[in-house]
Amino acid sequence: MKILIVEDEPSLREVIQRSLEKERYVVETANDFNTALRKIEDYDYDCILLDIMLPDGSGLDLLQQLKTMHKRENVIIISAKDSLEDKVLGLELGADDYLPKPFHLVELNARIKSVIRRHQQDGEKDIRLGNVRIEPDKFQVMVADQELKLNRKEYDILLYFINRPGRLINKNTLAESVWGDHIDQVDNFDFIYAQIKNLRKKLKDAGATIELKAVYGFGYKMIVE
Known part of the structure; x- marks a missing residue:
């Protein structure tokens, strides 16, 4: 399973990456909008962890790009910007889940497993x-x-x-x-x-x-x- 972390805060990005690699995911990272856009154009992912507030753009615009490209990646928004408007817009643009910062890594891992299971395994564990x-x-x-x-x-x-x-x-x-x-x-x-x-x-x-x-x-x- 391959995951892309789109997060501009280095320490959080590294902590999430280490945690997911321990769970045996293949993990790639992007620290800004343009890097993330290049990656989603060139590669496919089982799940994308997406921050909304990026230094050179909005994660919501990346969601729109995914929709335009007809990509079917599972997307979990991870953002400190916990407004109802952003949450609703993100879900309407195709995000599968929304996890406000700060969060526990065990909860993030559970959410990843849940969205992958829902979309790739018809909700079944096996x-x-x-x-x-x-x-x-x-x-x-x-x-x-x-x-x-x-x-x-x-x-x-x-x-x-x-x-x-x-x-x-x-x-x-x-x-x-x-x-x-x-x-x-x-x-x-x-x-x-x-x-x-x-x-x-x-x-x-x-x-x-x-x-x-x-x-x-x-x-x-x-x-x-």
Whole structure:
């Protein structure tokens, strides 16, 4: 799961980032309007934490940009500007939640899990496809009620695809979603191929009825056999 923090206050941004990384999210940050705009134009996120008051613009304008671009990111507004008007406008522009500052990190994490679960998991705590079940809160994968042991990136790849069954995903999109925007600096994707190869073998050996199918020249998609 990949999250973008749009927050101009350095200490708060860093605290939130560290907290979410401990929860095994891929976290990217933006400290102003223009940086955030470039990121949402170039990348996709599972959730955006959005401050309204930015040094070079308004977070509400970023919400409008998301709407214009037909992006479907989950958005939680985190702002000290706790006026009813801003809250209503933010929700009308497509924000999924509004958390006034100051807040507890445990509450923020619970809100993130809630909006992701609501939009990607139909409100369910578990994700099921074929005979595979993922419990995101426990980072646990079950195949026909037997636990499947995966390393962190194998798990992240499986979670990414199982939330997008049947969708063809190219290697660049996968890399950015699972490893973050610094993936642009690597020379090749051999390490991704290795993780996918291992994941496919583990699923097959466990008797999973889902398969991460390679589509030559394009990428991969998750199918149910």
